[in-house]
Amino acid sequence: MQKRSLEFTVGIFMVMGIVALVLMAFRVSGLSVSDAGDTYTVKAHFENLGGLNDRAKVSMAGVTIGRVTNIYLDKDWYSAVVEMEINKDVDNLSIDTSAAILTAGLLGEKYIGLTVGAETDFLKDGDWIEDTQSAIVLEELIGRFLFNKAEEG
Amino acid sequence: MDRIRTLGRTGIGMIESLGASSMLLWNSLMWGGPGSAGFGDLVKQLFSVGVRSLSIITVAGFFVGMVLGLQGYTILVDFGSEAALGTLVSLTLLRELGPVVTALLFAGRAGSALTAEIGLMKATEQLSAMEMMGVDPLKRVITPRLWAGMISMPILALIFSTVGIWGGAFVAVDMLGIDDGAYWGNMQASVTFYNDVVKGIIKSLAFGWVVTWIAVYQGYASMPTSEGIGKATTQTVVIASLAVLGLDFVLTAVMFGGV
Amino acid sequence: MAAEQAYVSIRDLTFSRGERLIYDGLSVDFPKGKITAIMGPSGTGKTTLLRLIGGQLLPDSGSIVVAGQEVPKLKRQQLFELRKQKMGMLFQTGALFTDLNVFDNVAFPLRTHTDLPESMIRDLVLMKLEAVGLRGARDLNPAELSGGMARRVALARSIAMDPELIMYDEPFTGLDPISMGMIVKLIRCLNKALGLTSLLVSHDVEESCSIADYLCLVSGGKVIGFGTPNELMHDGNDEVRQFLRGEPDGPVPFHYPADDYRNDILAGGEG
Ligand SMILES: Nc1ncnc2c1ncn2[C@@H]1O[C@H](COP(=O)(O)OP(=O)(O)OP(=O)(O)O)[C@@H](O)[C@H]1O
Ligand SMILES: [Mg+2]
Numbered sequence: 072m073q074k075r076s077l078e079f080t081v082g083i084f085m086v087m088g089i090v091a092l093v094l095m096a097f098r099v100s101g102l103s104v105s106d107a108g109d110t111y112t113v114k115a116h117f118e119n120l121g122g123l124n125d126r127a128k129v130s131m132a133g134v135t136i137g138r139v140t141n142i143y144l145d146k147d148w149y150s151a152v153v154e155m156e157i158n159k160d161v162d163n164l165s166i167d168t169s170a171a172i173l174t175a176g177l178l179g180e181k182y183i184g185l186t187v188g189a190e191t192d193f194l195k196d197g198d199w200i201e202d203t204q205s206a207i208v209l210e211e212l213i214g215r216f217l218f219n220k221a222e223e224g
Numbered sequence: 225m226d227r228i229r230t231l232g233r234t235g236i237g238m239i240e241s242l243g244a245s246s247m248l249l250w251n252s253l254m255w256g257g258p259g260s261a262g263f264g265d266l267v268k269q270l271f272s273v274g275v276r277s278l279s280i281i282t283v284a285g286f287f288v289g290m291v292l293g294l295q296g297y298t299i300l301v302d303f304g305s306e307a308a309l310g311t312l313v314s315l316t317l318l319r320e321l322g323p324v325v326t327a328l329l330f331a332g333r334a335g336s337a338l339t340a341e342i343g344l345m346k347a348t349e350q351l352s353a354m355e356m357m358g359v360d361p362l363k364r365v366i367t368p369r370l371w372a373g374m375i376s377m378p379i380l381a382l383i384f385s386t387v388g389i390w391g392g393a394f395v396a397v398d399m400l401g402i403d404d405g406a407y408w409g410n411m412q413a414s415v416t417f418y419n420d421v422v423k424g425i426i427k428s429l430a431f432g433w434v435v436t437w438i439a440v441y442q443g444y445a446s447m448p449t450s451e452g453i454g455k456a457t458t459q460t461v462v463i464a465s466l467a468v469l470g471l472d473f474v475l476t477a478v479m480f481g482g483v
Numbered sequence: 484m485a486a487e488q489a490y491v492s493i494r495d496l497t498f499s500r501g502e503r504l505i506y507d508g509l510s511v512d513f514p515k516g517k518i519t520a521i522m523g524p525s526g527t528g529k530t531t532l533l534r535l536i537g538g539q540l541l542p543d544s545g546s547i548v549v550a551g552q553e554v555p556k557l558k559r560q561q562l563f564e565l566r567k568q569k570m571g572m573l574f575q576t577g578a579l580f581t582d583l584n585v586f587d588n589v590a591f592p593l594r595t596h597t598d599l600p601e602s603m604i605r606d607l608v609l610m611k612l613e614a615v616g617l618r619g620a621r622d623l624n625p626a627e628l629s630g631g632m633a634r635r636v637a638l639a640r641s642i643a644m645d646p647e648l649i650m651y652d653e654p655f656t657g658l659d660p661i662s663m664g665m666i667v668k669l670i671r672c673l674n675k676a677l678g679l680t681s682l683l684v685s686h687d688v689e690e691s692c693s694i695a696d697y698l699c700l701v702s703g704g705k706v707i708g709f710g711t712p713n714e715l716m717h718d719g720n721d722e723v724r725q726f727l728r729g730e731p732d733g734p735v736p737f738h739y740p741a742d743d744y745r746n747d748i749l750a751g752g753e754g
């Protein structure tokens with residue numbers, strides 16, 4: 072009897088571990104079962120990423136609809152290429168959708184914001200987003216501001 | 225001159241114990257997996273090493289989470305980004321505090337108990353008696369304890385982090401009035417399963433292994449007197465804690481930092 | 484004695500603990516199937532000798548042969564095999580497993596080394612416990628036993644596997660006369676019935692003489708007398724006589740090696 076209860080307690084302990092792991096996976100890291108596979112990839116050129124990272128979120132109207140999966144340099148154009156995967160259920164992004172690198176808050180992390188256009192054709196897997204707007208780099212902004220001031224003065 | 229000699233002797237002693245403890249580890253783990261000494265023994269050790277540490281881990285995790293919530297809030301609110309509190313609490317716990325604090329508590333709670341238990345078995349000649357019966361105490365006594373430590377530690381660390389994150393949520397959402405959706409939503413957006421959860425588990429596995437190894441070795445090599453056991457128990461807590469912190473730096477540098 | 488086959492045979496054994504030489508060229512044969520009592524002053528290294536035979540300590544030099552096998556040369560695995568099949572040892576302190584009750588302590592070697600069904604293990608354990616008169620104590624924990632009871636349980640455990648060689652380290656101390664009589668009878672029975680070779684460390688001259696086939700007197704790292712109790716009692720050797728009769732003065736020192744007592748006392752006064 073005593074032995075049974077010992078094994079039972081240890082069993083409960085193990086179950087608690089598994090429950091904790093499951094909570095970590097789904098509640099904390101937002102892993103969703105349908106995450107893999109149910110996405111399609113689109114790419115975009117940017118002049119300047121300004122600190123955009125892998126796995127940054129892609130959002131539309133403030134709702135996260137995908138993630139950045141890959142970032143590399145296009146050697147012919149000397150510009151950055153960003154690959155992002157978009158959830159399959161958001162399948163009606165027009166081909167003239169524009170992408171901008173935005174910042175959450177003043178100093179927050181960078182993310183990509185999408186804004187739809189007017190075309191009736193939709194982006195498919197592997198398509199390029201043509202209309203992009205690079206990150207606003209604070210140093211450049213300040214530099215330009217000072218330059219303007221100097222010209223005025 | 226004398227000081228140099230002492231230094232030399234200490235150095236040689238340290239290398240000797242490193243060698244001896246490596247042999248202990250080798251001899252105990254070489255010949256079989258967790259159940260090799262009988263499954264019953266493993267379960268018994270999981271109980272005394274893992275389940276018995278559960279209450280302290282849970283309580284500590286809850287408080288650490290709440291403190292993180294409060295401190296994080298006071299810092300973030302100055303930048304107007306208190307919505308990032310969930311991210312702060314969860315990342316801190318998953319990457320650092322969960323594995324490290326759990327390992328330190330584990331060294332104090334389970335590690336010292338292991339050392340004292342094995343030291344006492346040695347002092348009362350139970351280990352010798354076992355040897356004379358043709359039973360290898362390394363396999364019978366040490367192996368199940370090593371495995372129990374290595375299995376328990378990641379589970380305890382996960383429970384610690386989970387409880388901590390909910391403790392943080394309690395402070396943030398229920399006490400400070402941060403939006404429920406912001407707390408969890410920001411957390412989910414920035415915590416990744418592989419990068420944060422899995423790497424934290426890898427850390428806690430390594431810590432569990434080191435702490436248990438040090439604990440059983442200290443017990444096995446202790447002087448078989450009450451003073452010797454007392455000293456070995458203290459040594460376990462000191463050495464294991466330092467080893468955890470040192471190893472944490474190395475693992476963090478390898479897994480998270482671009483060193 | 485020469486006609487008898489030796490089960491344990493020791494040649495030129497040297498062993499030291501740190502600076503202290505405990506055995507210096509000890510040679511002795513313990514005959515098969517007989518009870519040999521090893522006697523000697525406290526601290527000469529009787530327990531140490533048993534541990535050397537059991538392979539728990541390694542000699543500095545010399546050979547120790549048990550059942551035809553050279554113990555110090557055995558590999559770890561072979562040594563455990565030898566102990567499992569041939570040796571049993573009763574420790575001076577009993578050395579019961581504190582996390583197991585009396586029954587499980589005695590069952591431990593059986594469960595570990597055999598695949599016997601639980602019902603048969605139960606029968607065997609109860610048999611051994613009955614032999615030491617503690618069948619009724621089977622559910623007690625070691626902490627709940629008296630010193631003498633613990634010794635008897637340990638004895639039951641050490642004979643559980645029916646070894647060929649059994650070493651008793653002071654089995655009589657702390658026993659009341661009745662249990663002592665029981666244990667003496669038990670040791671003799673085991674010896675006669677199963678043809679065990681028994682080594683028995685004891686300070687009890689009377690009991691040892693009554694039970695042992697041979698006495699082996701050890702002092703100062705050497706064997707000072709070996710023979711049947713009768714032979715030794717009438718031996719002319721001073722040392723042997725002194726020990727067996729328990730006389731305080733004689734060639735065997737009562738004191739652990741030390742400086743002259745007078746000098747020691749005076750040195751304290753000066754410092
Ligand atoms: N672990 C040890 N380290 C150093 N010296 C030891 C150790 N164990 C025993 N000794 C020394 O070895 C000597 C022999 O010890 P041992 O226990 O064999 O004596 P003994 O003959 O069994 O004595 P007793 O009859 O009192 O049990 C003692 O003088 C003791 O000081
Ligand atoms: Mg002794």
